[in-house]
Structure formats: structure tokens, C-alpha cells
Amino acid sequence: xxxxxxxxxxxxxxxxxxxxxxxxxxxxxxxxxxxxxxxxxxxxxxxxxxxxxxxxxxxxxxxxxxxxxxxxxxxxxxxxxxxxxxxxxxxxxxxxxxxxxxxxxxxxxx
Amino acid sequence: xxxxxxxxxxxxxxxxxxxxxxxxxxxxxxxxxxxxxxxxxxxxxxxxxxxxxxxxxxxxxxxxxxxxxxxxxxxxxxxxxxxxxxxxxxxxxxxxxxxxxxxxxxxxxxxx
Numbered sequence: 001x002x003x004x005x006x007x008x009x010x011x012x013x014x015x016x017x018x019x020x021x022x023x024x025x026x027x028x029x030x031x032x033x034x035x036x037x038x039x040x041x042x043x044x045x046x047x048x049x050x051x052x053x054x055x056x057x058x059x060x061x062x063x064x065x066x067x068x069x070x071x072x073x074x075x076x077x078x079x080x081x082x083x084x085x086x087x088x089x090x091x092x093x094x095x096x097x098x099x100x101x102x103x104x105x106x107x108x109x110x
Numbered sequence: 111x112x113x114x115x116x117x118x119x120x121x122x123x124x125x126x127x128x129x130x131x132x133x134x135x136x137x138x139x140x141x142x143x144x145x146x147x148x149x150x151x152x153x154x155x156x157x158x159x160x161x162x163x164x165x166x167x168x169x170x171x172x173x174x175x176x177x178x179x180x181x182x183x184x185x186x187x188x189x190x191x192x193x194x195x196x197x198x199x200x201x202x203x204x205x206x207x208x209x210x211x212x213x214x215x216x217x218x219x220x221x222x
Contacts, residue, residue: 034210
């Protein structure tokens with residue numbers, strides 16, 4: 001059974017204070033690790049897909065990295081508008097389904 | 111841009127009512143999904159469909175059914191709503207098996 005664990009559950013940062021969110025996973029034959037951002041009361045918004053260990057992707061202040069057991073979402077010099085819940089999900093071999101973690105709620109204080 | 115729309119943002123129903131939640135995507139995607147999201151439990155898959163008239167149970171199908179008569183539309187049905195079905199319901203779609211899922215805005219359902 002695929003499993004995804006995200007840590008920490010919640011993170012408060014001062015504006016400009018860089019940090020990382022962690023996503024640990026177990027999956028049979030990884031076919032993609034996905035990061036989403038979700039604002040309160042809205043649907044998740046797609047950020048990145050990573051497919052193999054060593055892969056990295058960047059978008060503005062966000063950078064996602066992948067190893068064989070975990071992924072990190074690095075946030076560099078965050079701004080208050082980066083405040084949201086960040087979700088991680090994996091897809092295993094031969095499956096249409098995604099398995100989601102419970103998310104990390106990020107708050108960036110001005 | 112892919113657009114996934116859901117019929118209502120907020121819905122209030124009474125226990126025992128039949129409830130229809132509709133999802134429409136405009137990109138000719140084959141696969142569509144219904145999730146519910148609850149605090150502390152995360153996103154849980156209810157049902158998904160990989161083609162018209164085809165459906166598969168997800169992790170928590172009890173108390174729900176689905177309908178997919180047209181490729182662009184996927185409906186979630188609560189045959190007899192109960193208070194424990196109060197939740198945020200999210201629809202998603204993907205064009206093929208290994209692509210990222212695109213989500214709709216969600217429907218906040220309250221069952222009284």
C-alpha cells in the first residue's frame with residue numbers, strides 16, 4: 001500500500017526566512033511525485049511533478065527535489081502570499097490513483 | 111488552461127435527501143476523480159472513472175455512487191445524505207494515466 005507522510009504539519013516563518021517541507025513516501029514503482037498548493041476553501045493547484053531520484057524543478061521561490069524515499073519543497077525568502085497548505089502525492093505503477101499526504105500548513109508572517 | 115468546474119461552491123442539504131454534485135472538464139480528459147477532504151484526514155478518493163460509463167471504487171465508496179454518461183461530465187450522488195458526509199468535495203481530471211491531476215474549486219457540502 002502506498003503511503004505519504006508530510007512534515008511538519010504546520011510551519012510558521014518570518015517573511016524572508018527560508019525553509020523546507022518534507023514528504024516521505026513508500027510506493028511500488030514510482031510513476032510520479034506531485035506537489036500541490038491549496039488555499040483555504042479552494043481546490044489544490046498543481047505545482048510540480050518529479051519522476052526520478054535526483055530530479056529538481058523550480059518555480060519562483062519554490063524548488064522541489066526528489067530522492068528514492070523523500071521529496072523536499074524548498075521555499076526561499078518566502079512572502080506572505082506563499083501562505084497556504086502544501087500537499088504531496090504519489091502515483092504507483094499501474095495505477096490511476098494518487099495517494100496524498102495530509103499536507104503542511106505554511107504561514108508566512110510579515 | 112485546463113478548466114474543471116463544479117456545480118456549486120456551497121450546498122446545504124438535510125439528512126435523507128438525495129444529493130447530486132456535478133463536475134465538468136473542458137479538455138477532453140479520459141480520467142476523472144471524486145475526493146472528499148476532511149481536517150486531519152487529508153484527501154480521500156471516493157470513486158474514479160477512466161472512460162464513459164466506466165467507474166472504479168476508491169478508498170471510501172460507501173454511501174456514494176457515480177455517473178459518467180458523457181466524457182466531460184462526472185457526477186457524484188449521495189443517495190441518502192447523512193451528517194457524516196458533511197465535507198469538502200473535490201473533483202479532478204487527467205488526460206492520461208501518468209499526468210498530474212487538475213482540480214476543480216470544490217463544493218463545501220453541509221448535511222443538517
